[in-house]
Amino acid sequence: MTEYSPLRRALPHVFLVLAIAVILFPIYIVLIASTRTSSDILSAPMPLTPGTHMAENYSRAVLEGNQNLGSSALSMMKNSLIMALGISVGKIVVSLLAAYAIVFFRFKLRGFCFWSIFVTLMLPVEVRIMPTYKVVSDLGLLNSYAGLILPMIVSATAVFLFRQFFMQVPREIAEASQIDGAGPMQFFWRILLPMTRTPIAAMFVIQFIYGWNQYLWPLLITTKQEYYTILIGINRMLSGADVQIEWQIVMATTLLAMIPPALIVVIMQKQFIAGMTDREK
Amino acid sequence: MVQQYEFKTKGLPYLLVLPQMVIVFVFFFWPSLQGLWQSFFLQDPFGGRLLFVGLDNYTRLFTDPSYGYGESFRISIAFAAAVTLLAMSIALFLATQANKKIRFASFYKTMMIWPYAVATMVAGVLWLFMFNPNVGVIAWFLKHRLGIEWQHLLNTGQAFLLVTLAASWKQISYNFVFFLAGLQSVPNDLIEAAAIDGAGPARRFWKIVFPLLSPTTFYLLVMNLVYGFFETFPIIHQVTAGGPGKSTSILVYKVWRDGVINLDLGGSSAQSVILMVMVMALTVVQFRFIERRVHY
Numbered sequence: 001m002t003e004y005s006p007l008r009r010a011l012p013h014v015f016l017v018l019a020i021a022v023i024l025f026p027i028y029i030v031l032i033a034s035t036r037t038s039s040d041i042l043s044a045p046m047p048l049t050p051g052t053h054m055a056e057n058y059s060r061a062v063l064e065g066n067q068n069l070g071s072s073a074l075s076m077m078k079n080s081l082i083m084a085l086g087i088s089v090g091k092i093v094v095s096l097l098a099a100y101a102i103v104f105f106r107f108k109l110r111g112f113c114f115w116s117i118f119v120t121l122m123l124p125v126e127v128r129i130m131p132t133y134k135v136v137s138d139l140g141l142l143n144s145y146a147g148l149i150l151p152m153i154v155s156a157t158a159v160f161l162f163r164q165f166f167m168q169v170p171r172e173i174a175e176a177s178q179i180d181g182a183g184p185m186q187f188f189w190r191i192l193l194p195m196t197r198t199p200i201a202a203m204f205v206i207q208f209i210y211g212w213n214q215y216l217w218p219l220l221i222t223t224k225q226e227y228y229t230i231l232i233g234i235n236r237m238l239s240g241a242d243v244q245i246e247w248q249i250v251m252a253t254t255l256l257a258m259i260p261p262a263l264i265v266v267i268m269q270k271q272f273i274a275g276m277t278d279r280e281k
Numbered sequence: 282m283v284q285q286y287e288f289k290t291k292g293l294p295y296l297l298v299l300p301q302m303v304i305v306f307v308f309f310f311w312p313s314l315q316g317l318w319q320s321f322f323l324q325d326p327f328g329g330r331l332l333f334v335g336l337d338n339y340t341r342l343f344t345d346p347s348y349g350y351g352e353s354f355r356i357s358i359a360f361a362a363a364v365t366l367l368a369m370s371i372a373l374f375l376a377t378q379a380n381k382k383i384r385f386a387s388f389y390k391t392m393m394i395w396p397y398a399v400a401t402m403v404a405g406v407l408w409l410f411m412f413n414p415n416v417g418v419i420a421w422f423l424k425h426r427l428g429i430e431w432q433h434l435l436n437t438g439q440a441f442l443l444v445t446l447a448a449s450w451k452q453i454s455y456n457f458v459f460f461l462a463g464l465q466s467v468p469n470d471l472i473e474a475a476a477i478d479g480a481g482p483a484r485r486f487w488k489i490v491f492p493l494l495s496p497t498t499f500y501l502l503v504m505n506l507v508y509g510f511f512e513t514f515p516i517i518h519q520v521t522a523g524g525p526g527k528s529t530s531i532l533v534y535k536v537w538r539d540g541v542i543n544l545d546l547g548g549s550s551a552q553s554v555i556l557m558v559m560v561m562a563l564t565v566v567q568f569r570f571i572e573r574r575v576h577y
């Protein structure tokens with residue numbers, strides 16, 4: 001800022017490049033491993049340069065998967081995608097409707113609804129594992145997409161974000177639309193939703209990543225291979241004796257699992273940062 | 282305050298909140314109440330006969346040393362504290378570097394931010410692979426170049442270090458996003474004024490920038506503790522499975538293990554209730570603080 005010297009100007013670059021190297025190194029290792037053969041990896045140390053088996057490993061990972069797994073990366077990515085889209089879209093729809101009711105309507109149970117949603121902040125899955133499992137099992141939703149998605153749909157954070165945004169919308173607009181003869185739902189569709197595009201996009205990025213990266217919940221309720229998400233698949237491939245693990249397939253699958261959420265963050269970086277830091281307020 | 286315009290349609294608002302409320306009750310309140318109820322009973326895992334035992338499940342947690350609950354508490358606190366300290370200090374340092382007017386700043390930011398998308402579980406796999414005693418690149422380097430035998434499945438200290446590193450690595454980009462946003466909102470004229478008054482870079486940071494960042498720091502402190510306590514289950518499950526022994530068995534891992542693997546439903550439920558109280562305390566602290574901030 002004020003002091004200028006060559007060293008002062010170079011240092012930030014040194015630190016940042018170093019940090020990025022530390023962040024990227026594990027991913028580089030995964031990339032290398034996914035291009036090598038099993039025996040390359042097992043004869044430690046694995047060479048740190050790319051091998052020649054990339055196409056072979058990836059096509060096996062995508063089409064067949066590990067020998068002891070019985071599920072391919074393609075089918076598991078499909079499940080992860082369904083789960084991530086189901087959770088993100090479901091959350092946004094349900095939260096938009098609830099926030100709309102809470103902000104724009106006066107009704108008896110408004111305070112009660114608001115506080116019930118607020119309390120869910122305090123009940124993450126991690127702390128109510130067994131009872132939630134039991135409820136989902138009683139409803140017959142084990143090994144189903146509905147079971148993977150529905151319990152994850154409630155989001156106090158999404159309701160808060162939309163509520164915050166709706167509260168800044170000038171009420172004259174709502175009043176004017178009423179005078180012009182539009183019903184509340186017409187106002188919602190035609191006027192409010194188009195205004196809410198940016199927060200919706202921000203929520204979508206955050207919730208898609210949240211959904212894609214869910215681990216504990218699918219671990220509990222999926223026992224059939226056809227419902228494995230990609231993360232569960234990776235865990236199953238790794239749960240065997242060390243020598244039986246086909247590291248090159250596991251690493252190819254791990255890299256594939258990282259791509260969709262990473263792409264979304266990079267492409268929608270602006271909305272993502274806005275959405276994240278807005279939650280703080 | 283001016284009366285805000287509100288729609289007066291009678292039934293519609295109930296219809297609008299209905300989906301949200303159904304899910305809240307079916308998947309949040311009902312299981313939580315069941316958990317609370319369950320925590321007062323002993324159930325044999327096969328027949329499902331319930332035996333009311335009052336607070337026994339709770340007292341057992343805190344009085345029976347073989348249950349290892351106090352130990353798990355101690356491990357969780359050490360783990361969450363280590364992850365919070367490591368991930369926050371590194372992220373703050375890097376955010377101050379990236380906030381300088383340097384070339385490639387936006388490239389650096391993107392590279393720092395995208396690992397937010399990496400699943401906690403994948404972070405575990407990445408570090409597990411590097412430190413696997415048989416095939417891991419770093420484990421090999423430690424052994425053959427530095428003479429350190431890396432065996433995180435046998436050595437409790439190494440196991441703790443490995444899960445801490447993996448969990449912190451994953452959390453840095455989250456903290457980075459918030460610190461960077463916080464730093465960008467620090468007014469530049471304040472810093473320039475201090476510089477004119479003769480304050481050096483370190484002094485400017487600690488006397489001006491850091492205090493102005495305190496809302497962000499506090500928010501991140503809570504979020505990182507929550508992450509360390511509750512969201513690191515995938516790393517523990519994947520990397521160490523709570524071992525060796527129970528040396529990395531943090532509270533959320535123990536709830537899962539006692540409930541799902543050991544089928545001790547009463548004990549697992551009692552632990553769940555304790556965790557719920559902890560999350561509530563953290564949430565209340567956070568919101569108290571945010572409310573206060575609004576009046577700035």
